[in-house]
Amino acid sequence: MVEELTASNFEEKVLSSKLPVIIDFYADWCGPCQMMKPVFKSLDEEFKGKLNFLKLDTEKDELLAMNFQIQGIPALVLVNNKKEIGRIVGYMGEDQLRAKINSIISKI
Secondary structure, rough: OOOOOOOHHHHHHHHOOOOEEEEEEOOOOOOOHHHHHHHHHHHHOOOOOOOEEEEEOOOOOOOHHHHHOOOOOOOOEEEEOOOOOOOOOOOOHHHHHHHHHHHHHOOO
């Protein structure tokens, strides 16, 4: 299950993570975000032990979304060692998203 990221657990889940993380910035009213949910969940299972998948509701944690300069959703941000290493914006299917993620984490 993809964990919910909030301002209160950000340090623990992102900054202190031993693994790279991918954060799904979403909102419940966003149609493409809802379409991305099963794709993100499926890839969470596939990348277990390599990458931590987190989701952040931009309506509940606007400040955190602003800190990442999120301008459109869905937006996926990959973070490793406290630094952003990649960003994927917009809906995409599972195969395309898997390829993008692999491309970004292969450079770590």
